Amino acid sequence: xxxxxxxxxxxxxxxxxxxxxxxxxxxxxxxxxxxxxxxxxxxxxxxxxxxxxxxxxxxxxxxxxxxxxxxxxxxxxxxxxxxxxxxxxxxxxxxxxxxxxxxxxxxxxxxxxxxxxxxxxxxxxxxxxxxxxxxxxxxxxxxxxxxxxxxxxxxxxxxxxxxxxxxxxxxxxxxxxxxxxxxxxxxxxxxxxxxxxxxxxxxxxxxxxxxxxxxxxxxxxxxxxxxxxxxxxxxxxxxxxxxxxxxxxxxxxxxxxxxxxxxxxxxxxxxxxxxxxxxxxxxxxxxxxxxxxxxxxxxxxxxxxxxxxxxxxxxxxxxxxxxxxxxxxxxxxx
Amino acid sequence: xxxxxxxxxxxxxxxxxxxxxxxxxxxxxxxxxxxxxxxxxxxxxxxxxxxxxxxxxxxxxxxxxxxxxxxxxxxxxxxxxxxxxxxxxxxxxxxxxxxxxxxxxx
Numbered sequence: 174x175x176x177x178x179x180x181x182x183x184x185x186x187x188x189x190x191x192x193x194x195x196x197x198x199x200x201x202x203x204x205x206x207x208x209x210x211x212x213x214x215x216x217x218x219x220x221x222x223x224x225x226x227x228x229x230x231x232x233x234x235x236x237x238x239x240x241x242x243x244x245x246x247x248x249x250x251x252x253x254x255x256x257x258x259x260x261x262x263x264x265x266x267x268x269x270x271x272x273x274x275x276x277x278x279x280x281x282x283x284x285x286x287x288x289x290x291x292x293x294x295x296x297x298x299x300x301x302x303x304x305x306x307x308x309x310x311x312x313x314x315x316x317x318x319x320x321x322x323x324x325x326x327x328x329x330x331x332x333x334x335x336x337x338x339x340x341x342x343x344x345x346x347x348x349x350x351x352x353x354x355x356x357x358x359x360x361x362x363x364x365x366x367x368x369x370x371x372x373x374x375x376x377x378x379x380x381x382x383x384x385x386x387x388x389x390x391x392x393x394x395x396x397x398x399x400x401x402x403x404x405x406x407x408x409x410x411x412x413x414x415x416x417x418x419x420x421x422x423x424x425x426x427x428x429x430x431x432x433x434x435x436x437x438x439x440x441x442x443x444x445x446x447x448x449x450x451x452x453x454x455x456x457x458x459x460x461x462x463x464x465x466x467x468x469x470x471x472x473x474x475x476x477x478x479x480x481x482x483x484x485x486x487x488x489x490x491x492x493x494x495x496x497x498x499x500x501x502x503x504x505x506x507x
Numbered sequence: 508x509x510x511x512x513x514x515x516x517x518x519x520x521x522x523x524x525x526x527x528x529x530x531x532x533x534x535x536x537x538x539x540x541x542x543x544x545x546x547x548x549x550x551x552x553x554x555x556x557x558x559x560x561x562x563x564x565x566x567x568x569x570x571x572x573x574x575x576x577x578x579x580x581x582x583x584x585x586x587x588x589x590x591x592x593x594x595x596x597x598x599x600x601x602x603x604x605x606x607x608x609x610x611x612x613x
Contacts, residue, residue: 300583422555
């Protein structure tokens with residue numbers, strides 16, 4: 174069991190800055206995020222795009238902003254559970270919380286802060302009959318352990334970088350490997366596309382181009398993947414595994430079931446301190462909503478500061494917090 | 508004025524009208540009209556959540572740029588006429604179109 178003062182769900186820019194604001198008040202933070210790296214959509218979707226509305230930066234690349242935030246919070250020693258989605262929230266009789274992740278990690282905290290953007294990033298699923306029946310019985314949306322596919326017949330679907338990268342990797346692992354792509358060529362990373370084509374020329378990969386997934390075969394366990402070509406003809410590829418790699422998309426996920434007041438995929442908060450209807454649970458950044466809400470990183474930063482002061486008072490009832498300027502007090506460890 | 512017919516993800520449909528404006532996108536109009544468009548990346552062709560398909564009309568629109576093409580390639584639910592609405596400017600080429608909101612297929 175991980176024990177901390179504040180459990181922050183979401184390690185995007187707002188979740189990271191919340192560590193700073195809580196740290197100034199000597200509150201320790203643990204962050205949990207479904208993505209394997211910090212930064213949320215800034216690192217997942219647009220790391221190389223410039224942002225122009227961060228005060229003090231005429232222009233900053235999204236990825237650089239995250240690097241700077243990590244440096245800014247380093248003195249406060251935050252800890253992380255990355256690549257884990259939050260599943261449940263339990264409030265104990267003594268008022269403390271236990272957050273449990275998809276991997277079974279338990280985080281005990283006095284306050285929970287939801288800074289989850291638009292939710293946790295989950296794999297996009299193809300629209301296919303019987304898909305759910307075969308999930309974890311042949312259909313895998315991520316390659317967690319490549320050894321699972323050793324000497325197996327594998328079909329990868331998708332034409333993005335991730336599909337191409339795993340095709341190159343698994344060509345040496347699987348007994349048979351096919352890649353199904355709706356176009357006649359690969360337009361992602363040219364180097365990787367060329368590698369896949371070279372592997373196909375050596376007979377290590379079968380290219381199934383101008384085709385889309387159309388069906389799954391098997392009983393209990395996947396045995397075949399049906400594809401339909403642009404000319405409407407179909408074929409069935411023998412398969413132990415299908416790996417659809419169509420990227421990631423955020424979903425609110427289990428948070429929606431926690432008893433929070435939700436309005437259109439966002440958590441309703443009180444703008445005095447960004448608290449939710451559950452005492453001790455706060456929501457900051459893009460995941461919250463209130464009259465006049467603007468989904469801007471700079472608004473999330475402001476919300477972090479007010480949340481931290483309120484969380485301090487929640488944890489230490491009756492104690493008065495004196496606002497201290499960092500210019501006066503400095504930051505220990507910097 | 509530009510008039511289009513929009514079919515939402517739940518199958519409900521209505522007509523909307525707006526002025527031509529090259530500095531605004533179709534995604535912005537659909538969001539403003541409260542259709543089921545998440546537009547998570549805010550218009551950078553980075554998330555696929557504003558994915559729509561033209562069921563008719565839309566001829567003469569700008570060609571698909573690389574960023575949009577790569578994102579469409581990664582979506583599991585693309586069809587003939589698929590576009591990202593964030594990449595479509597509000598021009599008269601949209602007038603009379605019939606579009607269906609598809610989202611990113613999750």
